[in-house]
Amino acid sequence: MSGTHSNTLIRKLHALFPLSAEEVAVLEHACSRMREFAGDVDIVTEGDRPSDCNLLLQGITCRYKLLPDGKRQIMSFHCAGDIFDAQSFILEVMDHSIGTLTPCKVALIPHRTMLDITERYPHIARAVWKDTLIDAAIFREWMTSIGRRSSYQRIAHLFCELYLKMKTVGLTEDHIFPWPITQTEIGDALGMSNIHVNRTLKELRGEGLIVLKDRRLIIKDWEGLKEAGQFDPAYLHLRPADEPARAAGGGERIAPQ
Amino acid sequence: MSGTHSNTLIRKLHALFPLSAEEVAVLEHACSRMREFAGDVDIVTEGDRPSDCNLLLQGITCRYKLLPDGKRQIMSFHCAGDIFDAQSFILEVMDHSIGTLTPCKVALIPHRTMLDITERYPHIARAVWKDTLIDAAIFREWMTSIGRRSSYQRIAHLFCELYLKMKTVGLTEDHIFPWPITQTEIGDALGMSNIHVNRTLKELRGEGLIVLKDRRLIIKDWEGLKEAGQFDPAYLHLRPADEPARAAGGGERIAPQ
DNA sequence: CGGGGCGTTGACTGAGATCAATTATGGTGG
DNA sequence: CCACCATAATTGATCTCAGTCAACGCCCCG
Numbered sequence: 001m002s003g004t005h006s007n008t009l010i011r012k013l014h015a016l017f018p019l020s021a022e023e024v025a026v027l028e029h030a031c032s033r034m035r036e037f038a039g040d041v042d043i044v045t046e047g048d049r050p051s052d053c054n055l056l057l058q059g060i061t062c063r064y065k066l067l068p069d070g071k072r073q074i075m076s077f078h079c080a081g082d083i084f085d086a087q088s089f090i091l092e093v094m095d096h097s098i099g100t101l102t103p104c105k106v107a108l109i110p111h112r113t114m115l116d117i118t119e120r121y122p123h124i125a126r127a128v129w130k131d132t133l134i135d136a137a138i139f140r141e142w143m144t145s146i147g148r149r150s151s152y153q154r155i156a157h158l159f160c161e162l163y164l165k166m167k168t169v170g171l172t173e174d175h176i177f178p179w180p181i182t183q184t185e186i187g188d189a190l191g192m193s194n195i196h197v198n199r200t201l202k203e204l205r206g207e208g209l210i211v212l213k214d215r216r217l218i219i220k221d222w223e224g225l226k227e228a229g230q231f232d233p234a235y236l237h238l239r240p241a242d243e244p245a246r247a248a249g250g251g252e253r254i255a256p257q
Numbered sequence: 258m259s260g261t262h263s264n265t266l267i268r269k270l271h272a273l274f275p276l277s278a279e280e281v282a283v284l285e286h287a288c289s290r291m292r293e294f295a296g297d298v299d300i301v302t303e304g305d306r307p308s309d310c311n312l313l314l315q316g317i318t319c320r321y322k323l324l325p326d327g328k329r330q331i332m333s334f335h336c337a338g339d340i341f342d343a344q345s346f347i348l349e350v351m352d353h354s355i356g357t358l359t360p361c362k363v364a365l366i367p368h369r370t371m372l373d374i375t376e377r378y379p380h381i382a383r384a385v386w387k388d389t390l391i392d393a394a395i396f397r398e399w400m401t402s403i404g405r406r407s408s409y410q411r412i413a414h415l416f417c418e419l420y421l422k423m424k425t426v427g428l429t430e431d432h433i434f435p436w437p438i439t440q441t442e443i444g445d446a447l448g449m450s451n452i453h454v455n456r457t458l459k460e461l462r463g464e465g466l467i468v469l470k471d472r473r474l475i476i477k478d479w480e481g482l483k484e485a486g487q488f489d490p491a492y493l494h495l496r497p498a499d500e501p502a503r504a505a506g507g508g509e510r511i512a513p514q
Numbered sequence: 515c516g517g518g519g520c521g522t523t524g525a526c527t528g529a530g531a532t533c534a535a536t537t538a539t540g541g542t543g544g
Numbered sequence: 545c546c547a548c549c550a551t552a553a554t555t556g557a558t559c560t561c562a563g564t565c566a567a568c569g570c571c572c573c574g
């Protein structure tokens with residue numbers, strides 16, 4: 001397959017770090033083949049040594065770890081455009097699993113291709129690197145949520161984050177977006193019980209901030225939700241809309257003072 | 258300054274991803290100058306746009322975020338050999354702060370140098386990238402600890418992790434290593450109150466697992482501590498001692514099957 | 515000798531986990 | 545179209561871990 005399916009990725013990377021036409025073309029030909037998965041199955045499992053990176057084209061996945069006592073921690077959610085295991089071509093052994101929450105389509109990029117591309121196109125390397133660094137920034141923010149925010153704040157914060165993530169790749173409409181994530185999964189992501197998630201959602205509904213219905217989340221009061229979750233999008237490192245894109249293919253990148 | 262002080266870094270990177278003599282030489286000349294800090298001050302502050310990366314030569318630092326309501330989340334601890342803000346040359350704006358816990362010495366690597374090096378030496382880029390990916394893996398593990406492990410497990414887990422981190426750069430002796438971290442700081446790292454940290458430490462002491470005295474941690478029962486913390490070092494991605502180092506400077510890297 | 519930071523301990527309180535049902539919801543086959 | 549089943553959501557009652565408040569001891573340092 002060639003690049004028709006990687007547009008979401010291009011769009012996202014481009015938003016992070018503008019690439020030249022040649023660089024975009026390289027990326028579009030990087031995907032060797034496509035795979036489909038049912039909902040609720042593993043794409044990659046802890047301990048695996050994958051030979052490809054996965055680019056999510058459709059559906060929602062989560063990154064998680066299972067503890068010896070059966071508890072689960074979900075560490076991130078992913079949507080179209082995410083290379084959710086970019087790290088696998090550098091770290092070799094997976095220290096966690098990736099599972100689907102809905103039926104999913106992914107494109108495969110062989111590790112060998114990743115190696116070639118990142119050696120020959122430092123800008124692409126830096127764009128993908130940047131993407132993994134933003135993932136890390138999101139991990140840190142989640143850590144902060146779980147460690148120091150109340151349940152109410154945590155859930156509000158998660159809603160804000162996923163709204164912006166989905167908006168970036170065009171999956172939102174007004175303030176409405178798909179929400180296939182169950183309450184138990186929210187709990188496993190935020191370190192709380194499914195029961196408590198349920199009660200907290202009721203509160204958020206009661207405050208008129210959100211409506212969660214038919215697997216879709218409606219944000220009724222964006223400002224209110226942001227405040228409820230102490231949400232500051234800085235950690236997502238989205239390029240502010242008013243910042244001019246760096247000349248594509250240019251050789252330098254200077255932080256604006 | 259030239260490379261005499263960057264040996265710890267070289268040692269660490271080398272352990273992650275063997276480099277050629279030329280590559281090592283490049284790294285040794287990357288540091289432009291050195292700075293010293295007192296204990297309990299910020300090296301980098303949230304919102305900054307640093308122009309250099311910091312390589313920690315001596316002392317202990319932490320990565321943290323302050324919340325609007327005054328709560329603090331510590332997201333990592335760092336010791337000699339850590340480039341604790343490698344991300345800053347790609348992400349530009351700091352989304353968190355770095356503070357010293359003890360007096361510290363750091364070497365500065367200008368972002369411009371980082372850009373040059375990572376463009377011209379893809380192996381170095383990959384080594385530093387790998388380092389940032391391991392940081393991310395540690396974030397994920399902390400998230401798991403905070404979200405799903407009991408206080409007792411969390412503290413045991415933290416002790417195990419820092420022991421191995423320090424051991425890698427030669428800061429341990431038998432099972433003893435410096436512990437300048439206060440109970441309040443442990444609490445801010447693990448999402449618990451200083452009082453509860455105190456009580457949990459008492460428990461760990463009572464079980465004969467550790468002794469914390471004179472700012473030094475003594476692990477009395479390594480196997481017991483690992484078990485108490487459900488500690489599995491896989492997420493640190495340390496190269497197993499028996500795995501032969503890749504030929505330095507070689508052009509490929511193939512995951513052993 | 516006095517004060518500030520850190521550690522320790524006790525008593526009280528509360529957010530959120532656990533246990534136990536009950537009620538949607540959606541997909542399946544008859 | 546409906547009975548059936550599994551999954552998810554909801555609600556109530558109870559319990560517990562850990563946070564908060566308050567006090568005190570220790571030690572270092574000026």
